[in-house]
Amino acid sequence: MKRSIKNILKIFLLLFVAGIIFIAWANYSMKRNTDAYISDLIADLPNTKTALLLGTGKNLDNGQPNAYFYNRIRAAADLFKSRKIQYLIVSGDNSRKDYNEPEDMQQALMKYGVPEDRIFLDFAGFRTLDSVVRAKEIFEQKKLIIVSQKFHNERAVFLARENGMEAYGYNAPDVNKYAGFKTNVREYLAKTKAYLDLITGVEPKFGGKKIQIP
Numbered sequence: 001m002k003r004s005i006k007n008i009l010k011i012f013l014l015l016f017v018a019g020i021i022f023i024a025w026a027n028y029s030m031k032r033n034t035d036a037y038i039s040d041l042i043a044d045l046p047n048t049k050t051a052l053l054l055g056t057g058k059n060l061d062n063g064q065p066n067a068y069f070y071n072r073i074r075a076a077a078d079l080f081k082s083r084k085i086q087y088l089i090v091s092g093d094n095s096r097k098d099y100n101e102p103e104d105m106q107q108a109l110m111k112y113g114v115p116e117d118r119i120f121l122d123f124a125g126f127r128t129l130d131s132v133v134r135a136k137e138i139f140e141q142k143k144l145i146i147v148s149q150k151f152h153n154e155r156a157v158f159l160a161r162e163n164g165m166e167a168y169g170y171n172a173p174d175v176n177k178y179a180g181f182k183t184n185v186r187e188y189l190a191k192t193k194a195y196l197d198l199i200t201g202v203e204p205k206f207g208g209k210k211i212q213i214p
Helices: 002-037 067-081 101-111 128-137 150-162 181-200
Strands: 050-054 087-091 119-122 143-149 166-172
Touching: 002 150, 002 166, 002 181, 050 067, 050 128, 050 150, 067 101, 067 143, 067 166, 087 101, 087 128, 101 119, 119 128, 128 150, 128 181, 143 150, 150 166, 150 181
Parallel strands: 050 087, 050 143, 087 119, 143 166
Antiparallel strands: none
């Protein structure tokens, strides 16, 4: 009996160590493979027809403004005004009646001077994978600039390129380390899951009719 318990513990320990190694490898590999395509500077990015703005809530759980949201909005507006892009796809969660990331992003972008007819809404961007693949399959964009914070762009650009897209990332300013600690910890696991999704062939939750961008 004792020997059996020891064997079980050994197997559990080996699996735990293997999991830690895989998480570390997934994060390192993703950063290494996307470093050349991601930048904090608009001048480093190529001209493209469309950018993909990845969604997040405009407010935190405590009701305070979400710095991630507003930093992404300003970055996307700056990218548009630079004339590097002509259109924006805003992709996010719209799973509840009282929560609508795409419309919140659209309204915020318009306040920063982006015309409404240059903004396309994707209401089924529940995950980064969904947003990226739908930009290709639904909005028919094979080349684009993705706008989010650097840690998120690493994952998004990786997923886009693995799905046959010519993708680049424009990094919005991050938040301070203390405020973003939980998000950065979650990102380690999210990058690992992104690899697992590719291995297992996970697809977006929803499809839909093609949406033509002029």
